[in-house]
Amino acid sequence: MTHPPESRRPHSRTAPAGTAVVPRSTRAPAPGWFHVASDASGWCVLLPESMGAEAIDEATATVLAAAESDPSRQHADADLLLHSLHVDADAARPRETERPPRPQVPLSHVALFLTDRCDLRCIYCYERERLPDHRTDMTTETAELAVDWLFAQSGAEREVGISFFGGEPLLNLDALQAAARRAEALARQTGKSLRLGMTTNGTHLDDRALDLVVGHGIETVVSLDGSREVHDRQRPRADGRGSYDEVAANAHRLLEVHPDTVCRATVMPGGDAMAVKQALTEIGFSRVLVSVASLPPGDLDGDAADEWGAALALDDLESEARAVEDAVTHRDTEALRQRRGSSRFLALLDQYATASKRHTHCGAGRGLAAVTTSGDVYPCQRFVYEPAYRMGTLTSGRPDRSVFHPCLQAADAACRTCHARYTCAGGCPHDNLVVTGSLNRAVPQRCAAARRENELAALVRSRLSAADLEFLFDGGFIRRRPCPLDLF
Ligand code: SF4
Numbered sequence: 398m399t400h401p402p403e404s405r406r407p408h409s410r411t412a413p414a415g416t417a418v419v420p421r422s423t424r425a426p427a428p429g430w431f432h433v434a435s436d437a438s439g440w441c442v443l444l445p446e447s448m449g450a451e452a453i454d455e456a457t458a459t460v461l462a463a464a465e466s467d468p469s470r471q472h473a474d475a476d477l478l479l480h481s482l483h484v485d486a487d488a489a490r491p492r493e494t495e496r497p498p499r500p501q502v503p504l505s506h507v508a509l510f511l512t513d514r515c516d517l518r519c520i521y522c523y524e525r526e527r528l529p530d531h532r533t534d535m536t537t538e539t540a541e542l543a544v545d546w547l548f549a550q551s552g553a554e555r556e557v558g559i560s561f562f563g564g565e566p567l568l569n570l571d572a573l574q575a576a577a578r579r580a581e582a583l584a585r586q587t588g589k590s591l592r593l594g595m596t597t598n599g600t601h602l603d604d605r606a607l608d609l610v611v612g613h614g615i616e617t618v619v620s621l622d623g624s625r626e627v628h629d630r631q632r633p634r635a636d637g638r639g640s641y642d643e644v645a646a647n648a649h650r651l652l653e654v655h656p657d658t659v660c661r662a663t664v665m666p667g668g669d670a671m672a673v674k675q676a677l678t679e680i681g682f683s684r685v686l687v688s689v690a691s692l693p694p695g696d697l698d699g700d701a702a703d704e705w706g707a708a709l710a711l712d713d714l715e716s717e718a719r720a721v722e723d724a725v726t727h728r729d730t731e732a733l734r735q736r737r738g739s740s741r742f743l744a745l746l747d748q749y750a751t752a753s754k755r756h757t758h759c760g761a762g763r764g765l766a767a768v769t770t771s772g773d774v775y776p777c778q779r780f781v782y783e784p785a786y787r788m789g790t791l792t793s794g795r796p797d798r799s800v801f802h803p804c805l806q807a808a809d810a811a812c813r814t815c816h817a818r819y820t821c822a823g824g825c826p827h828d829n830l831v832v833t834g835s836l837n838r839a840v841p842q843r844c845a846a847a848r849r850e851n852e853l854a855a856l857v858r859s860r861l862s863a864a865d866l867e868f869l870f871d872g873g874f875i876r877r878r879p880c881p882l883d884l885f
């Protein structure tokens with residue numbers, strides 16, 4: 398294992414040599430019940446089943462890491478050490494039968510495809526091959542019907558969310574306005590809270606669009622891939638011209654009225670995530686979400702796999718973890734506020750701080766659905782127009798969600814013992830399907846980043862004090878759960 402310098406926190410736990418504690422478990426060793434992680438600041442032992450993370454010293458880390466790499470021989474050592482750290486080894490073991498996610502969680506969030514049209518031809522667009530030749534707009538009637546349907550599906554759920562999607566949603570402002578008005582009226586009638594969002598390519602943020610964004614409080618995400626050179630290469634117009642100048646100018650106008658607007662950037666293999674972030678910060682975005690482009694279909698091997706591995710931007714994960722930890726220890730509320738809702742790392746830290754497990758990677762086909770321009774229903778925006786995943790229509794009653802109820806038991810064997818099984822939870826089902834042919838078979842090229850993110854969140858959590866956690870809860874940067882048993 399690597400040997401980081403002295404842990405800078407005083408409360409790293411030490412399991413004294415020769416601790417006279419009898420291990421309580423004599424069950425066969427099971428891989429994946431603990432994991433040792435380290436970074437430049439120290440070590441921690443991570444306990445997936447309890448979402449626990451304990452800072453430990455180097456000597457303890459060395460013994461536990463050896464036990465982890467060969468659990469059959471060193472099981473007793475690990476049990477002894479964990480027990481001396483007051484870790485309940487039985488509780489830490491992966492369970493044979495894990496509680497499945499609520500199978501019929503109400504469907505309460507929808508991506509509305511207002512149009513199939515788009516003026517850009519992004520090189521990584523997952524819709525390009527699937528969109529119908531005759532690209533249509535959603536009618537205002539269908540938009541209103543979709544909102545009625547969503548409120549009916551949402552049952553007792555207190556929050557309803559609509560994300561305007563496409564194609565480029567701002568090419569159909571009439572449907573957007575109709576849906577927003579209808580949703581606001583129904584939210585008033587039902588007493589539910591409503592979140593409206595939109596992902597736009599930023600080319601059509603004209604005065605009417607801005608008025609609608611501001612008037613309806615639409616949380617807008619602008620897709621912009623970094624510098625002019627990178628953006629124009631990755632997101633050209635249909636005629637090949639670049640779109641950067643127009644999008645950057647429109648982004649300035651939007652930021653004037655909504656300074657918290659999130660920018661989503663996509664990096665391709667070989668891309669430089671830090672340079673992308675820097676370019677977007679210079680435009681004026683304080684909240685930037687960088688993600689790696691969707692993987693191309695089919696198994697990756699050789700050079701292609703290496704290139705995708707490089708695109709995972711592991712360095713970026715390390716610097717984000719450091720930035721969040723520094724912000725907490727220095728009580729930098731502004732830095733945390735800018736990350737709220739756009740930092741995956743803060744979301745993972747929330748999971749560790751509240752012992753909250755994810756049993757599925759996302760809400761696709763469960764709490765989330767996508768509705769096409771003609772009113773067909775799919776599990777999420779990326780499954781749209783894949784015939785095998787059509788779940789019904791706005792008028793065909795309850796959508797068939799059976800295909801989307803896999804939980805971890807049905808998942809890839811690699812996921813069941815992976816230390817990131819309750820934060821990554823199997824990876825994006827659509828990526829899995831496209832690359833491996835199965836919703837549940839993980840894409841190995843994605844795993845390195847998911848596992849490192851999980852380690853970093855556990856490491857930071859293990860170093861946070863009670864006062865640090867209070868600060869995070871009080872600022873609303875992570876959630877305080879009403880009941881300690883409310884883990885699912
Ligand atoms: S997809 Fe990979 S990282 Fe995620 S839980 Fe499965 S094995 Fe772990």
Ligand code: SF4
Nearest residue numbers: 759761777825826827
């Ligand atoms: S399946 Fe993938 S793209 Fe769809 S909601 Fe889940 S994570 Fe997102």
